[in-house]
Amino acid sequence: MPGELLQVESVTKRFDQVEALSNLSVELVPGTVGLVGPNGSGKTTLLRLLMGLIPPSAGRLSVLGYDPQTDALRVRERVGYMPEHDCLMPDLSAVGFVSFMGRVSGLPREVAISRAHDVLEFVGLKEERYRKIREYSVGMRQRVKLAQAIVHDPPLCFLDEPTSGLDPEGREEMLHLIGVLAKLGGHSFVLSTHLLPDTEGLVDQVLLLNAGRLLAAGPVATLLSQSRSDTVVRVKGDAPAFIAALAAKGVAVRADGTDIKVSLTDGNTRPVFEAAQASHTQIRYLGPSVRTVEDLFLSMMGEPTGRSAP
Amino acid sequence: MSISAPRYVQGPVARVGRTFRTLAIVQREFFRRATWGPLFAVALTWFIVIIDTVVSVDFATVSHGSVRSAFETIYESAFWDLLLLIVTATVGAGSLADDIGSRSITLYLSRPIRLSDYLAAKASATGSWILIAAVGPGCVAAGIAAALGMVSASDAFAAVGGCLAVGVVVTVFFTGVALALSSFTRRSLYAGVAIFGTVLALSASVGVISGITGNADLLYADIASNVQGIAEAAFGLPSPYATDPIASVAVLLLAGLALLGLAWWRLSRIEVVGE
Numbered sequence: 001m002p003g004e005l006l007q008v009e010s011v012t013k014r015f016d017q018v019e020a021l022s023n024l025s026v027e028l029v030p031g032t033v034g035l036v037g038p039n040g041s042g043k044t045t046l047l048r049l050l051m052g053l054i055p056p057s058a059g060r061l062s063v064l065g066y067d068p069q070t071d072a073l074r075v076r077e078r079v080g081y082m083p084e085h086d087c088l089m090p091d092l093s094a095v096g097f098v099s100f101m102g103r104v105s106g107l108p109r110e111v112a113i114s115r116a117h118d119v120l121e122f123v124g125l126k127e128e129r130y131r132k133i134r135e136y137s138v139g140m141r142q143r144v145k146l147a148q149a150i151v152h153d154p155p156l157c158f159l160d161e162p163t164s165g166l167d168p169e170g171r172e173e174m175l176h177l178i179g180v181l182a183k184l185g186g187h188s189f190v191l192s193t194h195l196l197p198d199t200e201g202l203v204d205q206v207l208l209l210n211a212g213r214l215l216a217a218g219p220v221a222t223l224l225s226q227s228r229s230d231t232v233v234r235v236k237g238d239a240p241a242f243i244a245a246l247a248a249k250g251v252a253v254r255a256d257g258t259d260i261k262v263s264l265t266d267g268n269t270r271p272v273f274e275a276a277q278a279s280h281t282q283i284r285y286l287g288p289s290v291r292t293v294e295d296l297f298l299s300m301m302g303e304p305t306g307r308s309a310p
Numbered sequence: 311m312s313i314s315a316p317r318y319v320q321g322p323v324a325r326v327g328r329t330f331r332t333l334a335i336v337q338r339e340f341f342r343r344a345t346w347g348p349l350f351a352v353a354l355t356w357f358i359v360i361i362d363t364v365v366s367v368d369f370a371t372v373s374h375g376s377v378r379s380a381f382e383t384i385y386e387s388a389f390w391d392l393l394l395l396i397v398t399a400t401v402g403a404g405s406l407a408d409d410i411g412s413r414s415i416t417l418y419l420s421r422p423i424r425l426s427d428y429l430a431a432k433a434s435a436t437g438s439w440i441l442i443a444a445v446g447p448g449c450v451a452a453g454i455a456a457a458l459g460m461v462s463a464s465d466a467f468a469a470v471g472g473c474l475a476v477g478v479v480v481t482v483f484f485t486g487v488a489l490a491l492s493s494f495t496r497r498s499l500y501a502g503v504a505i506f507g508t509v510l511a512l513s514a515s516v517g518v519i520s521g522i523t524g525n526a527d528l529l530y531a532d533i534a535s536n537v538q539g540i541a542e543a544a545f546g547l548p549s550p551y552a553t554d555p556i557a558s559v560a561v562l563l564l565a566g567l568a569l570l571g572l573a574w575w576r577l578s579r580i581e582v583v584g585e
Binding site: 051053073074076077079081083085086087088089090091100101103104105106107108109111148153 | 326424
């Protein structure tokens with residue numbers, strides 16, 4: 001369908017006896033999409049299907065209006081791909097490598113060289129672009145991978161674990177680069193990751209996978225507003241006693257650092273105050289929790305809060 | 311880190327077709343092979359073949375012998391095959407193994423090219439080097455012999471034709487060997503040893519078994535026997551060998567193409583976007 005980024009209709013993919021994706025259906029519009037799930041959830045299989053590298057066992061897919069199975073080359077002309085693992089050519093300079101990848105993507109030689117310089121400057125490798133890739137640090141290699149994915153100016157980029165192996169500073173820089181690209185407009189990104197914090201503030205749509213099954217998909221704001229919302233309580237005094245008193249009233253409650261997250265029925269706060277009175281604690285804050293993609297994912301997985309998916 | 315938006319958003323750029331994308335890989339792969347090992351192997355082949363051929367032709371001219379037979383002399387020993395085997399091992403070992411080892415094959419195949427384009431590009435680049443070693447020195451030797459007045463221009467052209475005929479057939483076979491064995495490993499060193507060892511072991515064992523059993527058909531599995539038979543026919547000489555040159559050409563071409571098919575099958579089994 002014109003105007004759609006990705007369309008997946010009842011797609012199943014089996015490898016021998018293993019069902020990597022099970023009856024997956026989703027439609028996403030242009031923008032920045034978080035493809036989120038634990039390792040083995042089917043993210044990479046979905047990317048391979050979307051690029052037409054493997055056929056689905058059942059169902060059909062559409063990428064930017066093209067079927068990856070019948071129009072694989074058209075899809076790949078319009079797609080940039082940043083793999084998770086190291087896959088660079090160590091004996092080439094960054095500018096030689098990126099321009100070569102541009103040529104293999106269909107750019108004329110002069111255009112490919114010009115764009116290679118531009119994108120390497122963009123990713124912060126202007127000064128180092130003539131050095132051999134084998135001399136690069138992990139962070140620099142990640143930037144070269146991003147540069148080769150965008151050198152041909154594709155309308156859609158698949159970024160597979162773009163912060164993999166990076167230190168906190170490098171991770172922030174990589175996410176910042178992706179954020180800048182996303183804000184440029186005209187480009188959509190599918191950010192495949194098992195690190196849920198990587199998606200915060202960056203993606204406007206999310207596709208949550210677990211064990212090859214779709215947990216949720218759609219705009220982040222819509223999913224968060226539709227999901228069950230916790231109330232955050234902060235108390236002064238004996239917090240464990242307060243939690244025990246609340247639990248005794250049949251209220252779902254859990255500690256999350258200094259916060260106590262409470263699931264209230266119909267927004268009725270009366271049990272909270274009764275528990276505070278019973279446990280001789282003071283309520284210092286009572287309000288809705290700020291939901292994140294991570295909260296959403298973990299609530300759907302039925303897991304306690306953590307920093308990343310298992 | 312200073313970030314500025316890429317300036318490349320200048321409107322749509324006309325994209326080149328698959329042929330040009332494939333040629334970009336051929337060009338890159340051809341020049342990537344221009345390292346000391348392959349260059350030395352090719353230079354050694356050129357030096358030995360040119361010297362040997364020119365001396366043989368000069369001797370034939372002086373002794374009123376057959377000039378064509380002199381041009382064909384280099385193919386009579388297994389030495390030419392050995393030189394080409396060295397070139398093949400040094401040039402072709404890393405053709406696929408390096409990409410599999412570095413996993414850059416993922417990047418190639420996520421681009422708008424087919425697996426067959428990628429393999430054709432690799433085969434073209436590797437085959438070009440082998441062709442330079444297989445055909446080049448014979449042609450240069452013919453040119454030198456003609457320039458020095460040892461042979462007539464027509465004999466020189468006939469010799470060039472003979473060299474081309476033998477060289478092209480052998481190039482197809484050795485390219486297939488190189489790519490097939492290179493596709494089964496991540497390390498070019500292992501591929502090089504496999505190329506060298508497999509061809510030598512095959513030739514040696516076939517010669518012995520054929521001698522013991524007296525079965526001449528087994529010689530079609532021997533590279534040197536096939537090359538000698540084809541060379542005799544290509545240079546218009548009566549063949550004393552038990553192998554039929556047409557059958558030898560078919561064996562080498564079909565084996566080369568089958569090995570390329572094996573390389574294609576092997577690559578198609580590789581996880582392009584792996585975990």
